[in-house]
Amino acid sequence: MDTVTRKSLIYRTGIGGKGAYAATHVVGCSHGCRFPCYAFLMMQRFGKVASYEEWCRPRLVANALQLAQKELPRLRDKARSVHLSFATDAFMYQQPEVTALTLQLMRLINSYDIPVHTLTKGVIPEEALQLSRANQFGITLVSVDENFWTRYEPGTAPYPERIAALCRAHDRGFHSFVNMEPYPTPNIWQQDVLRVLEAVDFVDEVRLGQLNYNDTVKQYPGWKAFYRRTGVIARDWCTEHGIAYEGIAAAEVRHVRHAASDPRDLFGA
Ligand code: SF4
Known part of the structure; x- marks a missing residue:
């Protein structure tokens, strides 16, 4: 796998509250989501990748561990968590080198008593489940329809x-x-949100977010009302099932993953 080098790795992010940090240890993502991927759009806009094809060929940050070793001592008392990652996928599917680097970083970050939160559309590996119990694991899931998967992910x-x-x-x-984001409007995909929720009825927390950067959304008549309705359904379902809920129609709306409007929340300065 090709590599890049960076000047810094772990950065303070506005997503996740006080003490939330994140790192992007890979440039690009072979998942190639076609919503389109917000991270790809931002990386392209800021000149970090040239094309979709380049985005789909991930490059490891070769000096990620050295940077983390240098940066972590000063974060020991400040960081409540490090998120991997807002701009790539921690356990990229069938990319063992990415998973290996993620696991090395997790071990290193945990050695400073800082929990890691991972988010993936891949498969959380067994090795990750041997690490600190303070770590948190999430998947992104906006549909359980195989045809949606083929077309968009x-x-x-x-x-x-x-x-x-x-x-x-x-x-x-x-x-x-579970991050249910970016959730599609019916003119993009017809589905029942309850089917998605029922597939993950074991989780501790659901986060629902709308698709913000695809003009097709706004062509759906009453798209705002659709998102409000979907949020209410998801919130009420979570309440019935004793699952924490965050996102559209939550009492307190906080940012979730792709709601980031500041590129520094995605990949640092
Ligand atoms: S998994 Fe996430 S980072 Fe990777 S292409 Fe899909 S949306 Fe982008």
């Missing part, structure tokens, strides 16, 4: 594999969450 792990790995993390006692 061509390089990601199939839904059953993705969900089963999160379920294993939950069963081992890790905090587990």
Whole structure:
């Protein structure tokens, strides 16, 4: 796999509250989501990748561990968590080198008593479940329809594999969450939000967010009302099932992953 080098790795992010940090240890993502991927759009806009094809050929940050070793001592008392990652996928499907680097980083960050929160459309590996119980694991899941997967998430792990790995993390006692974002409007994909929720009824937390950067959304008549309705359904379903809920129609709306409007929240300065 090709590599790049960076000048810094771990950065303070506005997503996730006080003490939230994040790192982007890979440039690009072979999952190649076609919503399109917000991280790809931002990376292209800021000149970090030239094309979709280049984005789909991930490059490891070769000096990620050295940078983390240098940066972590001063974060020991400040960081409540490090998120991997807002601009790539921590357990990229069938990319063992990415997973290996993520695991090395997790071990290093945990050695400073800082928990890691990972988010993936791949498969959470068994090795990650041997690490600190303070770590949290999440998957992104906006549909359980195989045709949606083929069309919009061509390089990601199939839904059953993705969900089963999160379920294993939950069963081992890790905090587990599902990011239902970017959730599609019916003119992009017709589906029942309850089907998606029921597929992950074991999780501790659900976060629902709308699709913000695809003009097709606004062509759907009453798209704002659609998102409000969907949010209310998801919120009420979570309440009935004793699952924490964040996002559209939550009492307190906070940012979730792709709601980031500041590129520094995605990949640092
Ligand atoms: S998995 Fe996430 S980072 Fe990777 S292409 Fe899809 S949306 Fe982008």
